[in-house]
Amino acid sequence: MVEHGRSAGCTVLHVDMDAFFASVEVRRHPELAGTPVIVGGAGNRGVVTSATYEARRYGVHAAMPTARALRLCPTATVLPGDMALYAEVSRSVMALFRSITPLVEPLSLDEAFLDVTGAGRRLGDAAEIGEYLRARVFDEQGITCSVGVAGTKFVAKLASTSAKPDGIRNVRPAEVMDFLHPLPVGALWGVGPKTEEQLLRLGLRTVGELAHVPAKTLQRALGPAAGTHLHELSWGRDPRRVVPDEQEKSTGHEETFGTDVDDPAVIHRELLLLSERTAARLRSGGWLARTVSIKVRFADFATLTRSRTLEVPTDVGKELYDTARVLYDALGLDRARIRLVGVRAERLIEAGSAAQQLELGAREHGRRDAELAADRAARRFGAGAVRPATLLHRDGRPGREAPLTSRNGRSGPSSSRGGGTRSRHPEE
């Protein structure tokens, strides 16, 4: 039971599923309960996407190469992941959140911010609502989550992290400095390995030490935006509101080859496949892309990007591919060893809003109609049911160079805004 008014001044909840993908897998395979389970790519270049706390005890964490994770924890069960299932569980959980308040801002499949200002009268204060949500999620989905309660998004997020696993943490306004200042600078949103290294060079190890450095000094060291941002966060100031349904800004696909590739024909084929997949996602979301970008990562991990803005926005795979190919060919790579290629559609606009422009652009519609038919076939017979002839083996089977296991079963682009706030990757 929660004492009345314990979260006065706190209206923001951050709810984060515990080891989400792995927990869903354990729910599906009850015989794995209490054992180390890793969800991730099993190939020679696969990485861990999610791991149960039993696996984490061995030092396993997300983004670690699976091969290394298995050296640390040889008894772990490795599962490839089932994004469609995780998305379904996520939809149910988000629907539960929306039954409490319309102000739900999903950050990824497994976490969301809730503003419960308007829900208090019905359900108690924010901390009581947090307890209620945790119980409902467990009852309905059989998985646990952790909740942070605070007056700002940033502090609520840190609070849920400190409550993990299967806990709740309420940080009242008067407690924010005591909570925040002992934390390492790396806990701040926007401080990754590079910035942390810079801050350590300045002798700043904790948020409290950073808070007492003049904002001007931080701005000089880190740039005006990052300097101001970190100074504000270090004093618990975060004006961002909980915003439901944010507009997507880009979507795309990339693929790491199982082994490095130096054959331009193979790269071209991969660019076509990635363009088709990206376009299908544009169409399913009702968007057109104004800009196409490609990403190329070489064997030594050096990465470059190139982009081009289209005269007429598109959701047609062939048009994305034509631009991607021009960008790639312009690099003039002479059988360089390539590890990864990617295609992204950027500067998205709603398809309806661009109807006029399309007519003016007099685009050829036959190809789009064919791709729409392929979408319908994919819905009926499964992804890849229809694809360009160049992506087929001679015997008609779908074919390509062996990239890593694709773990991407997502149905649409993320509403993520990165830079420290959103993503669709579970955990950590």
Next chain:
DNA sequence: TCTGGGGTCCTGTAACCT
């Protein structure tokens, strides 16, 4: 040890426009 995939944001530079 050897680094996936899907995102956003910031910064610097160059080109373009007024």
Next chain:
DNA sequence: TCTGAGGTTACAGGACCC
């Protein structure tokens, strides 16, 4: 007509998140 300043846009790269 030419020129320079200042603003805007496009592009590329890097950092970050999970």
